[in-house]
Amino acid sequence: MKISITTLRQVIRLLADPDLSMRSIGRTCRISPNTAKAVNAQLVNKQLSWADLQALDDGKLYQTLFGDKKPGDSRKPVPGVATEFGKNSTLRLFIGS
Secondary structure, X not given: OOOOHHHHHHHHHHHOOOOOOHHHHHHHHOOOHHHHHHHHHHHHHHOOOHHHHXXXXXXXXXXXXXXXXXXXXXXXXXXXXXXHHOOOHHHHHHHOO
């Protein structure tokens, strides 16, 4: 899940309001309702209070909710041209052979 720390804090703040739906939180934060639901599931799973979350700095907050993953980490490595086509592949693609 790619979500900035600022957006994460905003989602957590909005989740504290019981009158808001996941859809409205998603619209407010410009994220998918499923992302808001996933953040809510992590909060419920970890049993953290609003006061606990406010005391954490950005790095600790992200680590507490999602483990060692950093914001923007991908699940799969991005394939490079060299790994798909071998050594000197850029030159071969340029030459056309």
